[in-house]
Amino acid sequence: AVVSTQSTGEMVHQWADWTGEAITHSRSKGLTEAQKEAFLDEMLVYHEVVKQHKLGSYVMPEGNPYFNPPYPTFQEMVIYIIRHHKSKDRKYFNGHWVPAAIWSDPCQNEIDYVIKLESESVEAPYLLQQLGLTNHTELYLSKANKSGASSASADNVRQYLRKLTAEQLAELNAIYTIDYQLFGYEPVELD
Secondary structure, rough: OOOOOOOOOHHHHHHHHHHHHHHHHHHHHOOOOOHHHHHHHHHHHHHHHHHHOOOOEEEOOOOOHHHHOOOOOOHHHHHEEEEEEEEHHHHHOOOOOOHHHHHHHOOOOOOOOOOOHHHHHHHHHHHHHHOOOHHHHHHHHHOOOOOOOOOOOHHHHHHOOOOOOOHHHHHHHHHHHHHHHHHOOOOOOOO
16 A cells, blocks of 8 residues: 655645646546546545545555656646647636736736746845835735745756657747746756
C-alpha cells in the first residue's frame, strides 16, 4: 500500500477541478470506461478526505494511475493549459495561468502600475505608498509572495522545461507572446 506523506494543507491547495481533469485526461489512455470510473471514484473519495483535513495516514489504493502522483505533473499542467487555451472557452480560464493581457485587458483598462512577482518584495511597498495605503501595509503584505526566498533556480526551471516537447514549449510561448511583449519578458528557450 502507498501511504500519503504530503501534508493535508499542501494537498488541499493542490486540488481543484482543473487538477482532476489534468490527471484524468493524461492518465486514462488504455483504460476501459469501467476502470476510468472506478479509479476516478477512488480519487474523488481521496480528495474529499483531503478537503476535510482528515488525511492522516490515508492509504491510497494501489494500481490507480490517478494517484501516481495524486496531483498533476508539470507536463500534465502544461497540456491542460494548452488544451484549454485552444478551446477559447472562458469557463476554463484560471487567473493563475491565463495570459494577463486577457484578464487585465490593457486595451480597455488604464493600468497605472504593474508589479512582477519576482520583484514583489520591493515593488509592493512602493505601490502601497503611492496609493496612500501605508497604514495598511501589514494587511496587504501579510499574504505577499513568499516564494522569493525559495524561488526556483534557473537550473530547476530548465529541468522542468526539458520535460516538455519542443511543440509544447512553442505553444506555451505562443500563448504568452503578448504578455512577454507587454511586461518585458523573453520567450522561454532551452539552452
